[in-house]
Amino acid sequence: MYQDYTHEPFTDFTVEKNREEFQLALKLVESELGKEYPLIIGGERITTEAKIISENPSNKEQIVGAVSKANQHLAEQAMQVADKTFNTWKKWRPEVRADILFRAAAIVRRRKHEFSAYLVYEAGKPWKEADADTAEAIDFLEYYGRQMLGLKKGFPVKSRKIEKNKLAYIPLGVGVVISPWNFAFAIMAGMTSAALVAGNTVLLKPASTTPVVAYKFIEVLEEAGLPDGVVNYIPGSGAEVGDYLVDHPRTRFISFTGSREVGIRIYERAAKVHPGQIWLKRVVAEMGGKDTIVVDHTADLDLAAQSIVQSAFGFSGQKCSACSRAVIHEDVYDEVLEKSIALTKELTVGNPVDDTNMGPVNDQGAFDKVMSYIAIGKEEGRLVTGGEGDLTNGYFIQPTIFADVDENARLMKEEIFGPVVAFCKVKDFDHALEVANNTEYGLTGAVISNKREHIEKAREEFHVGNLYFNRGCTGAIVGYHPFGGFNMSGTDSKAGGPDYLLHFTQGKLTTEQL
Numbered sequence: 001m002y003q004d005y006t007h008e009p010f011t012d013f014t015v016e017k018n019r020e021e022f023q024l025a026l027k028l029v030e031s032e033l034g035k036e037y038p039l040i041i042g043g044e045r046i047t048t049e050a051k052i053i054s055e056n057p058s059n060k061e062q063i064v065g066a067v068s069k070a071n072q073h074l075a076e077q078a079m080q081v082a083d084k085t086f087n088t089w090k091k092w093r094p095e096v097r098a099d100i101l102f103r104a105a106a107i108v109r110r111r112k113h114e115f116s117a118y119l120v121y122e123a124g125k126p127w128k129e130a131d132a133d134t135a136e137a138i139d140f141l142e143y144y145g146r147q148m149l150g151l152k153k154g155f156p157v158k159s160r161k162i163e164k165n166k167l168a169y170i171p172l173g174v175g176v177v178i179s180p181w182n183f184a185f186a187i188m189a190g191m192t193s194a195a196l197v198a199g200n201t202v203l204l205k206p207a208s209t210t211p212v213v214a215y216k217f218i219e220v221l222e223e224a225g226l227p228d229g230v231v232n233y234i235p236g237s238g239a240e241v242g243d244y245l246v247d248h249p250r251t252r253f254i255s256f257t258g259s260r261e262v263g264i265r266i267y268e269r270a271a272k273v274h275p276g277q278i279w280l281k282r283v284v285a286e287m288g289g290k291d292t293i294v295v296d297h298t299a300d301l302d303l304a305a306q307s308i309v310q311s312a313f314g315f316s317g318q319k320c321s322a323c324s325r326a327v328i329h330e331d332v333y334d335e336v337l338e339k340s341i342a343l344t345k346e347l348t349v350g351n352p353v354d355d356t357n358m359g360p361v362n363d364q365g366a367f368d369k370v371m372s373y374i375a376i377g378k379e380e381g382r383l384v385t386g387g388e389g390d391l392t393n394g395y396f397i398q399p400t401i402f403a404d405v406d407e408n409a410r411l412m413k414e415e416i417f418g419p420v421v422a423f424c425k426v427k428d429f430d431h432a433l434e435v436a437n438n439t440e441y442g443l444t445g446a447v448i449s450n451k452r453e454h455i456e457k458a459r460e461e462f463h464v465g466n467l468y469f470n471r472g473c474t475g476a477i478v479g480y481h482p483f484g485g486f487n488m489s490g491t492d493s494k495a496g497g498p499d500y501l502l503h504f505t506q507g508k509l510t511t512e513q514l
């Protein structure tokens with residue numbers, strides 16, 4: 001019997017012992033920086049001349065790892081291995097596949113701070129954010145393992161007296177898993193483990209700025225007993241390796257999390273049927289967001305400001321769920337803005353190794369993009385705090401608030417993916433919901449209100465995949481808050497939810513005449 005699923009607790013860093021242990025893990029990882037990492041195809045380590053250099057975004061001089069880089073030839077080799085391995089892996093009993101996930105979760109749990117420390121160095125995550133990322137990775141392993149134990153029973157269907165009917169869910173084939181850098185461990189591990197526990201084989205192309213933590217995860221899967229060839233580790237250029245595998249006639253499904261732009265490209269390309277292809281590819285694409293916190297005039301204003309600041313600036317706003325728009329009733333607008341500015345000014349920005357509140361943004365590209373939106377913000381709104389970037393050591397940007405932004409401004413519509421939030425004044429609650437729904441995204445949102453009528457109206461009309469009341473709009477927990485968005489935020493596949501594994505299976509009905 002397995003214990004009921006409960007989510008992995010977060011580390012309390014106010015406890016001195018926990019701080020000391022985390023510091024030891026940071027030291028350990030620091031001593032491992034700069035190593036080389038090969039590709040893994042069919043269990044074989046392959047070193048290439050071309051390398052992806054993973055740098056520390058807090059300290060550009062520091063190399064986290066030099067990772068071999070797949071090209072189309074190696075991607076093809078990996079595809080052939082995954083295709084062949086599928087024929088055996090799909091026959092492994094679901095409970096044994098699930099046991100591999102449970103063992104992997106136990107291994108990660110024992111080395112929890114070490115994984116989080118990698119995220120501090122490779123993704124620039126503050127301690128708390130890194131700890132939450134690792135906890136979420138453990139949760140995905142524990143949760144999808146248990147989901148598979150349920151799914152193996154299939155779903156009940158009726159049988160007439162003359163027959164016996166059975167509906168089973170069987171694996172699809174080779175899946176290409178393309179993961180983002182912002183939850184470099186959790187989302188990568190979640191997408192990979194869901195696909196494999198359902199009986200598929202995987203070609204894993206992690207994001208190019210965070211390939212080392214993905215390598216460490218493959219080592220864990222191997223230690224947990226995953227056979228060679230089930231997950232193949234092939235970091236590489238999205239344009240070269242990504243397009244090649246998305247187009248490949250033997251690719252059965254693509255599980256993607258990333259930007260709207262790349263998601264659309266994959267969706268379109270995957271729709272084309274290539275010579276030799278005998279199926280329609282399935283695409284699970286989870287994409288960007290433009291997430292809103294609505295504050296009505298009955299709200300607890302301290303809670304409103306805390307929710308906005310925490311959701312906007314946690315991990316420097318680099319979450320698909322981050323609050324990038326605060327839409328506030330005119331009666332309380334000035335007060336919420338003032339309180340939010342005060343809280344924002346308390347945040348420390350710097351190298352997260354030193355336990356700062358905010359670290360850097362991801363890389364030069366992210367820095368340039370966010371700074372360009374800050375320039376746009378200066379035209380479109382009133383800069384009330386932040387606005388500065390600092391490239392001396394890493395890619396640091398101050399938490400930034402723009403006030404009095406028009407509801408149709410670019411700052412209110414486009415995903416910035418950095419520590420920038422726009423404040424917009426509205427005349428009443430209906431107007432607030434209108435603004436909340438005025439983008440092409442639909443990922444998360446929150447309403448801070450003490451009026452039941454407004455909460456219920458928002459429940460009906462605020463069109464997002466994850467809607468929260470009287471709290472911030474980030475921090476979904478596996479198994480508790482299944483996560484995925486509407487419209488251009490993706491296919492609403494609800495990661496960490498009870499129906500997620502179905503995306504990686506196909507239903508097979510058998511009927512036996514008695």
Ligand code: NAD
Binds near residue numbers: 258263289489
């Ligand atoms: P990205 O789209 O730039 O990259 C995601 C992955 O796609 C990377 O591994 C990248 O190498 C790969 N890629 C790039 N071009 C490709 C191509 N032509 N073919 C195949 N793969 C290709 O996104 P990112 O910058 O890593 O992540 C940030 C984005 O992800 C934001 O938009 C954020 O909102 C979104 N995101 C969404 C969710 C969600 O659950 N909806 C979760 C996390 C992040």
